[in-house]
Amino acid sequence: MLKTFKLGGVHPPENKLSADSEIVELPLSPTVFIPVGQHIGAPATAVVKKGDQVKTGQLIARSSGFVSANVHSSVSGTVTKVDLVPDSGGYPRVGVVIKVEGDDWDDQIDTSPDLKSEISLTGPEIIEKIKEAGIVGMGGATFPTHVKLVPPRGMKFEMLLINGVECEPFLTSDNRLMIEKSDEIVVGTRLLMKAMGVDKAFIGIENNKPEAIRKMEKAVNGISGISVVPLKVKYPQGGEKQLIKAVTGREVSSGALPVSVGCLVSNVGSAFAVYEAVQKNKPLFERVVTVTGKSLRNPSNVKVRIGTPVSDLILFAGGVPEDTGKIISGGPMMGKALATSDVPVTKGTSGIVLIPEKQAARKPQLACIRCSRCTNACPMGLEPFLLMTLSENSLWERLEKEMVLDCIECGSCSFSCPASRPLLDYIRYAKAKVGQLVRSRKH
Amino acid sequence: MNKLLTISPSPHQHTDDSVRKIMYRVLLALVPALIWSVIYFGMDAVRVTLLAVLSCVAFEYLIQRFVMKVQTTVTDGSAALTGLLLAFNVPSNLPWWIILMGSFFAIAIAKLSFGGLGGNIFNPALVGRVFLLISFPAQMTTWPVSRMAETDAVTAATPLGILKGGVLSGRPLQELSGNLPGIDNLLLGNMGGSLGEISAALLILGGIYLLWKKIITWQIPVSILLTMAVYAGIFWLINPEKYIDPLFHILAGGAILGAIYMATDMVTSPMTGKAQLIYGIGIGIITMTIRLFGAYPEGVSFAILIMNGFTPLLNSMIKPKRFGGKQP
Ligand code: SF4
Ligand code: SF4
Numbered sequence: 001m002l003k004t005f006k007l008g009g010v011h012p013p014e015n016k017l018s019a020d021s022e023i024v025e026l027p028l029s030p031t032v033f034i035p036v037g038q039h040i041g042a043p044a045t046a047v048v049k050k051g052d053q054v055k056t057g058q059l060i061a062r063s064s065g066f067v068s069a070n071v072h073s074s075v076s077g078t079v080t081k082v083d084l085v086p087d088s089g090g091y092p093r094v095g096v097v098i099k100v101e102g103d104d105w106d107d108q109i110d111t112s113p114d115l116k117s118e119i120s121l122t123g124p125e126i127i128e129k130i131k132e133a134g135i136v137g138m139g140g141a142t143f144p145t146h147v148k149l150v151p152p153r154g155m156k157f158e159m160l161l162i163n164g165v166e167c168e169p170f171l172t173s174d175n176r177l178m179i180e181k182s183d184e185i186v187v188g189t190r191l192l193m194k195a196m197g198v199d200k201a202f203i204g205i206e207n208n209k210p211e212a213i214r215k216m217e218k219a220v221n222g223i224s225g226i227s228v229v230p231l232k233v234k235y236p237q238g239g240e241k242q243l244i245k246a247v248t249g250r251e252v253s254s255g256a257l258p259v260s261v262g263c264l265v266s267n268v269g270s271a272f273a274v275y276e277a278v279q280k281n282k283p284l285f286e287r288v289v290t291v292t293g294k295s296l297r298n299p300s301n302v303k304v305r306i307g308t309p310v311s312d313l314i315l316f317a318g319g320v321p322e323d324t325g326k327i328i329s330g331g332p333m334m335g336k337a338l339a340t341s342d343v344p345v346t347k348g349t350s351g352i353v354l355i356p357e358k359q360a361a362r363k364p365q366l367a368c369i370r371c372s373r374c375t376n377a378c379p380m381g382l383e384p385f386l387l388m389t390l391s392e393n394s395l396w397e398r399l400e401k402e403m404v405l406d407c408i409e410c411g412s413c414s415f416s417c418p419a420s421r422p423l424l425d426y427i428r429y430a431k432a433k434v435g436q437l438v439r440s441r442k443h
Numbered sequence: 444m445n446k447l448l449t450i451s452p453s454p455h456q457h458t459d460d461s462v463r464k465i466m467y468r469v470l471l472a473l474v475p476a477l478i479w480s481v482i483y484f485g486m487d488a489v490r491v492t493l494l495a496v497l498s499c500v501a502f503e504y505l506i507q508r509f510v511m512k513v514q515t516t517v518t519d520g521s522a523a524l525t526g527l528l529l530a531f532n533v534p535s536n537l538p539w540w541i542i543l544m545g546s547f548f549a550i551a552i553a554k555l556s557f558g559g560l561g562g563n564i565f566n567p568a569l570v571g572r573v574f575l576l577i578s579f580p581a582q583m584t585t586w587p588v589s590r591m592a593e594t595d596a597v598t599a600a601t602p603l604g605i606l607k608g609g610v611l612s613g614r615p616l617q618e619l620s621g622n623l624p625g626i627d628n629l630l631l632g633n634m635g636g637s638l639g640e641i642s643a644a645l646l647i648l649g650g651i652y653l654l655w656k657k658i659i660t661w662q663i664p665v666s667i668l669l670t671m672a673v674y675a676g677i678f679w680l681i682n683p684e685k686y687i688d689p690l691f692h693i694l695a696g697g698a699i700l701g702a703i704y705m706a707t708d709m710v711t712s713p714m715t716g717k718a719q720l721i722y723g724i725g726i727g728i729i730t731m732t733i734r735l736f737g738a739y740p741e742g743v744s745f746a747i748l749i750m751n752g753f754t755p756l757l758n759s760m761i762k763p764k765r766f767g768g769k770q771p
Contacts, residue, residue: 012456013456241766241767251766251767251768253767253769254765254766254768256767324448325449326448326450326451328455330453332453332454332456333454333455333456334453334454337449337450337451337455338448338450340448355455357449359455360448360449360455361449363457366462366560367558367559367562368561369462369465369560369561369710370561370710370712371709372709372714372715373458375715375763379766380766381763381764381765381766383762401771403769403771406765406766406767409453411453412454415454416458418460418461418462418465419461419462420457424452424453424454
């Protein structure tokens with residue numbers, strides 16, 4: 001029996017259209033727009049100004065707090081402005097706009113394609129490198145990696161879990177990365193292990209990616225302490241708590257961090273970025289993005305410079321199909337609908353999914369028939385139908401008791417409701433309200 | 444790109460299952476048993492079924508449209524299902540006006556006055572049936588003979604009716620057993636009874652389909668039937684002269700229909716597996732208590748309605764297991 005997590009979970013159609021498309025590099029765009037806040041935490045502070053010449057890989061915004069991350073230029077050229085530009089949600093955000101001229105890389109970066117597997121740095125030095133390179137969780141969470149690597153006082157890591165689950169439908173960038181860069185990912189894993197001071201790591205991969213499992217198993221062969229764990233397909237296995245449960249059987253309790261059970265979870269994309277940062281001196285300024293959709297001409301996995309307009313990415317994959325009704329940044333379960341495709345690719349952009357008009361709009365909401373599908377689907381063991389009703393009635397204290405803050409916003413509840421009830425919309429609202437309540441109590 | 448895009452929060456993908464599909468699948472599951480009833484009771488079964496289904500749909504439409512002035516929900520199939528279940532729970536020779544009253548009571552009182560589908564606490568079809576049983580006890584317990592029976596009689600008795608009558612008059616079981624159908628006939632549906640309850644085998648077939656489609660859970664039917672079997676079995680072991688065997692209790696009467704199709708109604712049954720087991724055990728105990736010691740020969744409908752009343756309590760007391768070990 002393959003391992004998986006126990007509670008809840010759903011099986012949305014996988015639609016991994018681009019699973020077999022090799023990663024291709026996107027030609028440079030004429031201009032890029034690089035937001036200074038691409039991570040959870042304080043936005044970085046821009047250190048370049050209008051008119052500056054920058055090289056590919058040069059620092060353009062410095063981390064501005066404990067939880068923050070550096071931002072580097074993904075291209076070489078001239079800074080044309082440092083100003084507010086609308087981000088994916090339509091909100092104005094500070095970013096650096098660069099007119100691309102050639103592709104002149106910073107000399108510090110080792111551009112040779114050879115694998116460098118020898119580790120010469122100490123743990124703290126590795127963390128410092130990761131911090132300099134501006135690496136964040138690349139599965140979409142975008143939490144700065146160097147912050148995660150230092151456990152809170154009194155706590156200790158026991159093992160590292162590498163998240164190669166990619167449970168979101170449609171997305172295949174992690175799958176391709178594992179197939180094409182398996183050795184690099186393993187070196188990245190070793191670096192993370194050294195930084196954490198642990199000698200055990202597990203790479204969790206769902207068994208709908210047999211080639212990735214094969215390649216990764218080959219890559220870890222002969223390396224002590226790292227093993228590949230094939231997992232049974234079930235959404236949301238890529239959730240931190242679900243992955244820890246599936247691989248180790250341990251349950252992170254309500255409100256606690258993974259370190260409370262000795263674990264740290266890192267995405268395969270981040271592990272690859274760690275390899276490049278530490279071994280090749282290359283900051284995080286490009287990533288693999290899946291561009292896909294049922295009507296798209298060429299669903300692909302594309303290596304893209306951060307700051308490239310999403311519209312260029314779509315154009316590369318065949319252009320926006322006539323019937324498109326929605327463009328999602330991320331996967332269809334947890335991704336964000338874009339107001340326009342004139343927004344930049346950022347460190348957390350795992351995919352761009354184009355949804356046909358017919359499936360874009362929601363179905364009209366009906367009364368709850370208490371079928372318990374939402375309850376059975378919830379991986380946190382919550383009662384979404386009840387949380388929605390309480391939220392509609394503004395019963396925030398009750399919601400706190402019902403542990404609404406445990407919701408990981410995976411969308412399994414809304415996905416499975418036959419009455420098309422917008423459960424997660426109301427639960428998200430309740431989480432914000434209850435969060436406020438909890439914070440106000442602390443003051 | 445100058446087309447407007449849809450923006451909505453995640454998830455952007457949804458199940459293609461719907462309330463309507465659920466309702467139509469339950470209707471489908473009941474079709475084999477219905478076909479058998481038509482074969483067994485003749486065109487009367489068609490008349491009663493059509494009348495009940497159409498009147499339920501019509502009442503729902505008319506009341507929502509003209510009295511409540513809300514968007515009608517007749518197309519979701521739930522009114523049709525209520526009609527079909529009501530028909531399944533009455534004799535196939537019931538006069539048309541009684542059927543109409545049952546439909547009206549089920550839809551207007553038991554369903555719409557509670558706010559419509561999802562708001563009702565009690566199973567509408569059962570409320571309709573019990574209302575008729577109390578108001579028209581004679582008509583509701585006069586059972587037609589099968590089309591296929593070689594007899595001149597115009598009315599038949601149900602196996603449970605024969606049993607109850609016999610036991611009440613103090614006759615030993617052995618004397619009665621000649622009049623009672625055997626297990627094979629009970630299973631096939633060669634017995635007197637309500638329109639749709641007679642063929643245990645075909646009802647179970649539909650139940651397997653519903654289990655497969657995840658519309659019902661095993662917990663409710665299994666706990667009801669098992670509880671009934673244990674309850675009946677204890678008495679049977681103590682005194683087989685007076686009490687009949689458990690299998691008879693399960694197959695005769697409305698236990699199968701009730702356990703698979705009525706007690707499992709999503710709206711009126713509890714949500715977690717554990718609560719469903721308690722609910723089912725409750726129904727089993729109440730049913731057998733009525734059958735063995737009550738005035739009525741059959742008790743499934745009452746038992747389900749009583750436990751429907753406990754559903755909100757069970758839901759609030761028994762919570763699903765939370766991730767991480769803490770419970771609210
Ligand atoms: S979104 Fe929240 S409530 Fe809904 S299934 Fe996921 S964890 Fe449960
Ligand atoms: S899935 Fe929808 S209809 Fe079913 S219980 Fe949850 S909210 Fe109600």
